[in-house]
Amino acid sequence: MAKRIDVENLDVYYGSFQAVAGVSLVVEPRTVTAFIGPSGCGKSTVLRTLNRMHEVIPGAYATGKVELDGVDLYGPGVDPVAVRRLIGMVFQRPNPFPSMTIYDNVAAGLRLNGTRNKKELDETVERSLVSANLWNEVKDRLSRAGTSLSGGQQQRLCIARAIAVKPDVLLMDEPCSALDPISTLAVEDLIQELKEQYTVVIVTHNMQQASRVSDRTAFFNLEAQGKPGRLVEIDATETIFSNPAKKATEDYITGRFG
Amino acid sequence: MSTTTTTLAAPRGGRRAADGVIRVLVYLSAVVAIVPLVWILVSIVTQGLPAILSASWWTQDLAGTTDRRAGGGALHAIIGTLEIGLVTAVVAVPIAVMGAIFLIEYARGTRWSRIVSFMVDILSGVPSIVAALFIYTLMITLLGLGRSAIAASLALVLLMLPTVLRSTEEMLKLVPDSLREASYALGIPKWKTVVDVVIPTAFSGIATGVILGLARVMGETAPLLILVAYARNLYVSPATSNMGTLPTMINSGRNVAETLPGYERVWGAALTLILLVMGLNLLARGIARASRLKDR
Numbered sequence: 057m058a059k060r061i062d063v064e065n066l067d068v069y070y071g072s073f074q075a076v077a078g079v080s081l082v083v084e085p086r087t088v089t090a091f092i093g094p095s096g097c098g099k100s101t102v103l104r105t106l107n108r109m110h111e112v113i114p115g116a117y118a119t120g121k122v123e124l125d126g127v128d129l130y131g132p133g134v135d136p137v138a139v140r141r142l143i144g145m146v147f148q149r150p151n152p153f154p155s156m157t158i159y160d161n162v163a164a165g166l167r168l169n170g171t172r173n174k175k176e177l178d179e180t181v182e183r184s185l186v187s188a189n190l191w192n193e194v195k196d197r198l199s200r201a202g203t204s205l206s207g208g209q210q211q212r213l214c215i216a217r218a219i220a221v222k223p224d225v226l227l228m229d230e231p232c233s234a235l236d237p238i239s240t241l242a243v244e245d246l247i248q249e250l251k252e253q254y255t256v257v258i259v260t261h262n263m264q265q266a267s268r269v270s271d272r273t274a275f276f277n278l279e280a281q282g283k284p285g286r287l288v289e290i291d292a293t294e295t296i297f298s299n300p301a302k303k304a305t306e307d308y309i310t311g312r313f314g
Numbered sequence: 315m316s317t318t319t320t321t322l323a324a325p326r327g328g329r330r331a332a333d334g335v336i337r338v339l340v341y342l343s344a345v346v347a348i349v350p351l352v353w354i355l356v357s358i359v360t361q362g363l364p365a366i367l368s369a370s371w372w373t374q375d376l377a378g379t380t381d382r383r384a385g386g387g388a389l390h391a392i393i394g395t396l397e398i399g400l401v402t403a404v405v406a407v408p409i410a411v412m413g414a415i416f417l418i419e420y421a422r423g424t425r426w427s428r429i430v431s432f433m434v435d436i437l438s439g440v441p442s443i444v445a446a447l448f449i450y451t452l453m454i455t456l457l458g459l460g461r462s463a464i465a466a467s468l469a470l471v472l473l474m475l476p477t478v479l480r481s482t483e484e485m486l487k488l489v490p491d492s493l494r495e496a497s498y499a500l501g502i503p504k505w506k507t508v509v510d511v512v513i514p515t516a517f518s519g520i521a522t523g524v525i526l527g528l529a530r531v532m533g534e535t536a537p538l539l540i541l542v543a544y545a546r547n548l549y550v551s552p553a554t555s556n557m558g559t560l561p562t563m564i565n566s567g568r569n570v571a572e573t574l575p576g577y578e579r580v581w582g583a584a585l586t587l588i589l590l591v592m593g594l595n596l597l598a599r600g601i602a603r604a605s606r607l608k609d610r
């Protein structure tokens with residue numbers, strides 16, 4: 057569990073449009089790394105290349121290197137489906153499977169990958185829901201629809217679903233942007249707990265959130281509309297927020313950018 | 315203050331009159347549309363009811379009965395219609411559903427999908443008699459096979475295919491991409507995502523489309539007239555060249571004099587066909603309701 061990611065010279069495209077250029081960074085195991093930056097600078101795009109979800113979009117591709125503990129995820133013969141089993145993802149909007157119960161949502165990843173053992177499934181579902189701080193709220197109604205939960209609960213359900221398959225890394229794309237403040241707090245606490253076992257990368261547009269939950273912060277920027285986004289710098293979160301190396305970072309952090 | 319009162323005042327003169335005229339027109343059109351419908355329904359129910367209320371209607375065919383004699387029933391035609399419908403669905407549904415999956419899940423936006431889509435559009439505009447003549451040419455003229463219930467089913471397949479394919483496509487389009495992505499992100503391969511996430515999410519819509527498509531072709535008459543001979547006896551084998559069905563039972567009795575018992579049976583067959591189609595519609599609604607996951 058908990059592996060290190062090395063990104064080297066990553067260029068990411070949507071068809072002929074280059075969305076991201078020349079990103080190199082390291083994500084340390086058992087840390088939370090936050091991606092911040094103005095809207096459209098390619099945070100989600102970079103995140104989605106880390107588990108090869110980017111190429112799901114027709115015409116989209118990436119060049120460069122993404123290594124998971126030294127193994128190039130874009131190397132020849134690497135199965136993107138296998139990559140996604142190692143690197144899980146939580147999305148901006150909660151997206152539980154509407155045809156499935158709470159239990160089935162959490163068990164989905166294991167079941168669809170061939171686990172039939174009832175006891176193993178039960179244990180995984182309970183462990184994942186406990187980790188996602190949702191167990192106490194749903195333990196008496198596991199057979200209700202996943203979509204019957206509130207937005208915050210649905211997002212925690214999606215986190216439980218993602219960690220049920222025991223990934224090495226968990227990617228989260230603005231996981232709190234559709235949530236109320238109380239649910240946001242619950243998810244932030246959860247992220248703190250998750251980093252004991254997982255490598256976490258979180259995209260957020262909320263700088264307070266980045267400073268609250270992350271150990272390291274990467275700042276992305278966009279020179280101009282239509283130009284590719286670039287990584288400006290990545291450092292310890294404290295450093296980025298108190299004493300950044302680059303002027304652009306400081307301007308963004310202090311709200312003076314443009 | 316005064317501006318507020320003028321804007322909130324009730325409309326006067328012109329606007330109120332226009333509202334009245336439009337209102338009357340709309341109500342009138344609604345009545346004009348509904349009256350013939352109710353009329354047809356009432357006349358079929360009142361004239362068909364005596365026939366279908368007799369016990370033999372549901373248990374006997376018309377073997378040995380003539381238009382001049384009372385008795386017998388519509389069993390042969392009911393079985394025939396259900397059987398031809400079933401064979402049609404068994405052939406058409408897998409092709410239509412898999413075709414829709416191909417178009418939406420695998421070939422969306424490609425040249426292939428445009429070509430197939432264009433063909434489906436053409437097929438959905440084909441009149442039933444043309445579909446029947448196509449199958450006639452293919453199976454009877456070219457292959458030298460005789461007329462048969464299967465031939466009629468195949469013509470109905472051509473009519474059912476585009477409607478079910480289109481409705482399935484619409485239902486698959488309604489499944490948000492975020493669910494597909496959620497599934498991929500769990501390391502679930504694409505085909506399993508389609509089978510275990512996309513189709514269950516769209517299931518009630520797909521099933522409703524299938525049943526409504528079936529209800530639609532069960533009343534088609536031209537393919538039955540051309541491709542299978544009407545029989546007054548019960549035949550069950552789909553390979554049979556003679557098979558009674560409700561539409562052709564109505565057709566065969568259309569010249570019977572009003573005073574004869576056979577006349578009543580024509581109305582009975584019409585009512586039975588309507589009940590059958592209505593039953594399928596109710597079934598479609600039932601499925602839509604039952605497959606919704608309980609929220610309590």
Ligand SMILES: Nc1ncnc2c1ncn2[C@@H]1O[C@H](COP(=O)(O)OP(=O)(O)O)[C@@H](O)[C@H]1O
Binds near residue numbers: 073075096113285
């Ligand atoms: N599906 C897509 N097709 C084409 N361009 C896209 C797509 N998604 C994002 N982009 C473009 O890529 C750039 C980066 O987007 P994104 O990674 O979503 O930014 P962020 O998450 O930082 O707000 C933007 O210019 C955006 O318009």
Ligand SMILES: [Mg+2]
Binds near residue numbers: 099101259
């Ligand atoms: Mg984004």
